[in-house]
Amino acid sequence: MLSAETKSQIEGLIQKNRVVLFMKGNKHFPQCGFSAQVVQILKEVGVPFDGVNVLQDAALRDGIKEFTQWPTIPQLYVDGQFVGGCDIVKDLYAQGELQKLLGAEAEDVPAPVIHVHERAAKAFRDADDGSGDLLRLEVSSDFKYELYFGPKKAGDFEVKAGGLTILVDRASAKRANGITIEWVETADGGAFRIDNPAEPPSVKPLSVTELKAWLDRGDKLEIFDVRGDDERARAKIDAAKKFDESAEAYVRTLPKSTTIVMQCHHGGRSRRAAERLVAEGFTRVYNLEGGIDAWSVKVDPKVARY
Amino acid sequence: MGSDHPTDFVGDICEAIRGSVRAAIDDAVVDVTGGNGHYTITVTSSVFAGKNMVQSQRLVYGAIAHLMKGDRAPVHAVDRLTTRTP
Structure with missing residues (x-):
């Protein structure tokens, strides 16, 4: 039950500030992916907002759900009115509506240019269930990608590529060109x-x-194994060179766009080495997830596990 | 978001979500995917016609609220909720 005390506390909060986000964690350290996404969007829109951390107050955490009749956190309030949770805020932002609501000028974003290779276009055509939904590409502010079939929404760009129509919302568009x-x-x-x-x-x-x-296709790439000789003696991928001092010197002679794959036992040490290469300016650096162990399990059982 | 979300719930959670939404919205066609506390739900129904996103989603959330209550709820988070008209 929502107590009178919590109710008036919430009413006070949403009246005190124009834009209030009830969230998990604070706006500098969101403690939930959904809260973090909304914080990121509000920061991009560039309006001041108040972040209320519901994790610090159990009565508030349950109370806000009842107050709004909305079972999830985060919850965005503007001018004392509930706007929505993460999905809705994302949609409104993508359509430019959130910017309007917050009184910020929606950026004028040009339609992005997208290239789709023929094999990919065929895969998309094969996946189309004929329901009339179109392919949608989303690019989040931290460059995570989503591709799925969905209906057209207000404000979407319809981008033609590879014989397909791809829907791109306005927020994704500026990161999708x-x-x-x-x-x-x-x-x-x-x-x-x-x-x-x-x-x-x-x-x-x-x-x-x-x-x-x-490798089977003969792609041009460099694979480096960051493990020591003892581990390499137990198990290794033939194409992977030991990442010793001379290998590091060799890497520095390569063009920065060289495809480089870093590998170790489980993928932890190689990630750190890979991050170093990115910091040096290499743009196509891959970490072999799961390392030699995953290679043994999924690709080549002749390689020993240890 | 791939962390573990323990629950005391026994049974097929996707099916529980589907059943609860259908019980609340007569003509709902419900698609549920996911697991381990995180679910993606798409509901198609004529009831959403003329409603805005908050009103539409509130109908669905209202139907599954009992599955989202408490720290050991079977539904920890709805990763994506889509409502549409047929």
Whole structure:
């Protein structure tokens, strides 16, 4: 039950400030992915807002759900009115409606240009269930990608690429210009690969099955094993060179756009080495997720596990 | 968000979500995917016609509120809730 005390506390909070976000954690350290997404959006819109951490007050945490008749956190209030949770805030932002509501000027974003390779286009056509839904590409502010079929929404760009129509919301659009979507074969069937020139370089995860497919196809790449000789003696991937001092010197002679895969036992040590290479300016650095152990389990059982 | 979310709930949670939404919204076609506390729900129904997103989602959340209550709730989070008209 919502107590009179909690009710008046909430009413006070949403009247005190124009934009109030009930969230988990505070706006500098959100403690939940959904709260973090809304904080990020509000920061991008650039309006001041009050973040209320419901984790510090159990009565408030339950009370706000009852007050709003909304079972989830975060909850955004503007001018004392409930606007929505994470999904709705994302949608409103994507349509430019949130900016209007908050009195911020919606940015004028040009329609993005997207390239879709033929194999990828075919995979999309095959996946189309004929319901009339269109392919949608979302690029979050931290450059995570989502591709799925869905209905057209207000404000969407309809981008033509590879014989397809791709829906891109206005928030994604400014991060989607120049994207290339390819289809890559993997042992699990296949997967889309997105190359985005707008994305700041970071270590990309690579599955062992994908690496196997790259090697089988003869792709040009460098694989380095950051483990010591004792571990390499037990198990190794033939194509992986030991990442010793001379290998590091060799890497520094390579073009920064060289595809580099870092590998270790389980993927932890190699990630740190990969991050170092990114910091040095390399733009296509992959960490082999699961390391030699995953390679042994999924690709080559002849390689010993240890 | 891939962390573990223990629950005391016994049974098929996706089915419980589907059943609860259908019980509340007559003509609902409900699609549920997910697991381990996190679910993606798409509901198609004529009841959403003329309603805004908050009103539409509130109908669905109201139907599954009992599955989201408490720290050991079977539904820890709805990753994506989509409501649409047929």
